[in-house]
Every structure is written in C-alpha cells, then in structure tokens.
Amino acid sequence: MQTGPVLGIESSCDDTAVAVLDADGRVLAEQVLSQEREHAPFGGVVPEIAARAHLAYLPDLARRVMERAGVAFAALGGVAASAGPGLIGGLIVGSGVAKGIALAHRLPYVAVNHLEAHALTARLPGLVPGGAPFPYLLLLISGGHCQCVAVHGVGRYRRLGGTVDDAAGEAFDKVAKLLGLPWPGGPVLERLAASGDPRRYDFPRPMLGRPGCDFSFSGLKTAVAREVARHPAGPLDGQVAADIAASFQRAVAEVLADRAGHAMDMLGMEADLLVVAGGVAANATIRAALNHAAAQRGYRLAAAPPRLCTDNAVMVAWAGIERLRLGLTDALDFAPRPRWPLDAPDMRPEKRARA
C-alpha cells in the first residue's frame, strides 16, 4: 500500500490538469488549464492543437502544482495519468511525463482509465455524505461519453447501456451551434434556457419508455435543426432562441431521467446511490430531473461539484490512490489507448500487475 502523496495528470481531451493528493485523498494542490481559447475558433476540439498545447503546458504545470503542494517528487507514493480513452496525442504527452517522473524517482506508475477516474470521483473523502460504498450506479454524461454503468468495485464495471449516436454533451454543443452560441455550448445554452419557455416546442424524447437504458440524441438534434430552419436566415429572435434552448434542455433532462430510472430498476435493491458525472452533470435542470427519478426509487443522487464533474486531475490522482491501495500498478511500457471501455477485461484487478 502506498504511503506518500500521489500525483495525477489529465490530458485526454482539451484540459491540461495536474493534482497532488495526500495518501488519504485530501487535495494538496491542483490546477486545470483549459484550452478553450485555442479550440473555440474551430467550434470544437482539434486533436493536433490539443496535443501541442498539452506538450507546451504540462511540464511547467506539473512543477508548479508540486511546488504549491509542498511535495518533492522523490517523496511521492506514485504517479497516475489518464492513459485512455481519449485523443491519442494528449494521452501520449500525459503518459510520457508521468512515466518520466516515475522512472527518474523510482515511483509506482498507474495508467488510469479516464472513465474509471470519473466513476470513482464520488468516493473522494467527504464528497458524498455517508460515502459511496460499492455497488452504485454511475450515469456518465460528458462531451464524449454517455453511459449507465453499475460500479461493483475498482475495475469492476458492468455497462448497462450507452448512446447509439451522440453523447449528451455533444448534443448540447451541436444545438448551441445551431442557435449561434459559442463553443462549448452546454453552459451557455443553460444560461439562455433560463429565460425560455420549456413547453413552447414539443421536441421528440428519443428512447423514452423503451426497455433498457440506451440513449439516442441525433433525432432530437435534427428536430431542433428543422425548427431553426423554419425561421428566417440571420440571427434568431432572442425569445425564440431561449424557448428552443429551454425546450431542448427539458427534452434531454426527461430522457436522461427516464434512462437512469430504467438503469436503477435494472440494478434494483443491489444499490441505493445514483452518481452523476461528466460535464453535463453541471446542468441544474438535469440534476433536478435525476434527483426526482432517484427519489422515486429510494435512491440518493450524488453529484460532484462542477469543477470535479468536468475533466480534472484530482479524479485521476484519486483513481491512482484507489488502485495503489489494492497494490495495482502498471509497467512503464503500458501503451496509451484511444479506446478503452470500462468493462475491458484488463480493467479487472486480477488482470493487472501487482506491486
């Protein structure tokens, strides 16, 4: 079992992030450098630009966060970095820096599955009143992921359902673009929706009521595009845009609550906690709908504060701590992976190396 603090590195998409947590999971220092400015002119994340930005920011960021934590590299108990899934350029940069530090100071290295980091965030000490013991249900809703997962333990995940087309955050971003809003669209769309009428447009609720807990958002997005096209070219009337935003957001919230409800029914009495993670979990309307669905089934809803819902390195360091506590480490030749599902066989503790 590791004793020293753990350094976490996140670079799987467009956030360069570093965190240092003590062995109990208390945050000693952390920082997220968003690359929003670099990608905004392109209306989305450009992988090559992301990789170069990680390379430019990460080494110095790691040094500064370690300094602020007051921890010497040699005093670390381990180094953890997101090794997938995600954009391969950024993953190579983050993993390379982590392995370099581990090699230079003879530290245990953990190749963290980014989805596992989201999944285990709820177990950070003090985050969920009463803690988040296994098993629990995870609803992961971000720009790249949309899935319901039964979390039975570290490395033990059962995927109950996922999106057949777009992720929820992707749908927010695409609809925001249709409304002429800047990228990333989710937060801006939520602010616009606050002054809109969610009942004005009766957009479709894809998958609502269907068995299982798969998701689909492309039909909803197309319906919004069709509505936008009915209006004259040029900027939409402000109230129309707000009403479309509110009606779209309502539809997504209802679908997510319905799908998560089915997932809770699939898990039944096995669990009593629904954890929502990913950038979209910051949305208040969606949280309220999920809270209602959870309460109806005797489940508690837990959501991390927004800065821990979106990509960050605290969750990566924490996943590293959870693995190190089980004696799980990775070899320095572990190759980062653009695709790495949570239920991949080598996620399971018995399939990975032990320290």
Ligand code: KG4
């Ligand atoms: O988890 P995240 O930071 O990055 C990954 O995709 O991994 O999630 C970003 C996504 C974006 O699609 C963004 O538009 C969406 O989360 N998002 C929101 C809100 N805040 C962020 N969507 C709806 N409402 C929000 N308040």
Ligand code: ZN
């Ligand atoms: Zn993420």
